[in-house]
């Protein structure tokens with residue numbers, strides 16, 4: 024799933040192609056938006072908020088400024104093509120039936136594939152879409168103190184689960200959760216209140232996302248070579264890069280929203296009285312148990 028850094032980069036690319044230019048064609052293939060036509064209106068900017076993408080479009084004499092909101096979830100993506108050139112020109116032709124949105128100006132065409140959400144709201148009401156988000160790790164107004172307060176509001180909650188809660192802080196998915204907890208040596212089921220240095224953990228997360236928002240390919244180890252770019256995520260059953268112990272993966276969180284946490288049982292020792300409560304009976308084919 025794309026995390027905050029990927030969404031941030033996508034917003035930047037869309038902004039470069041669309042901002043300041045007048046839309047010459049819009050095609051929103053979404054039941055509630057099928058009749059929307061934004062031709063003739065200028066795109067003001069494209070920004071990310073956590074894992075949400077917001078395309079802000081100017082108003083007209085008789086219509087308020089609007090925001091097109093999209094979310095990539097598991098499979099969504101935005102691609103940019105030169106207007107008039109075939110969308111599949113750069114390699115493999117993408118399936119036309121996966122197209123959910125087309126925003127075109129004289130120079131560039133932005134095509135949204137398999138988007139998980141598409142909404143159009145007056146810009147003044149954006150908060151109805153993203154107002155529930157906690158401080159954005161990649162936002163200009165990133166507020167680590169507020170993120171820490173939000174996390175501490177439920178001190179008994181497993182830290183790995185709390186970090187994925189976008190209402191507490193926005194931008195972290197299972198990848199950065201696992202990688203940052205490994206770097207800090209924190210067992211993912213440690214209660215928030217028992218994490219030794221919460222500001223330090225938030226600092227690592229912030230640095231990881233920030234670095235990767237500016238650069239491709241994504242890496243948390245500093246090594247961009249294939250197969251060496253991450254510590255634990257996606258590496259279950261393989262040896263820990265630090266100690267050689269087999270990496271494990273187990274469900275974390277409460278069904279039906281449970282996700283998985285990869286970790287090294289030696290570098291991230293279980294601490295305190297914590298237990299993996301709430302994870303029983305939620306096996307998944309992807310999950311390997313000890």
Ligand SMILES: [Zn+2]
Nearest residue numbers: 263266287290
């Ligand atoms: Zn280890």
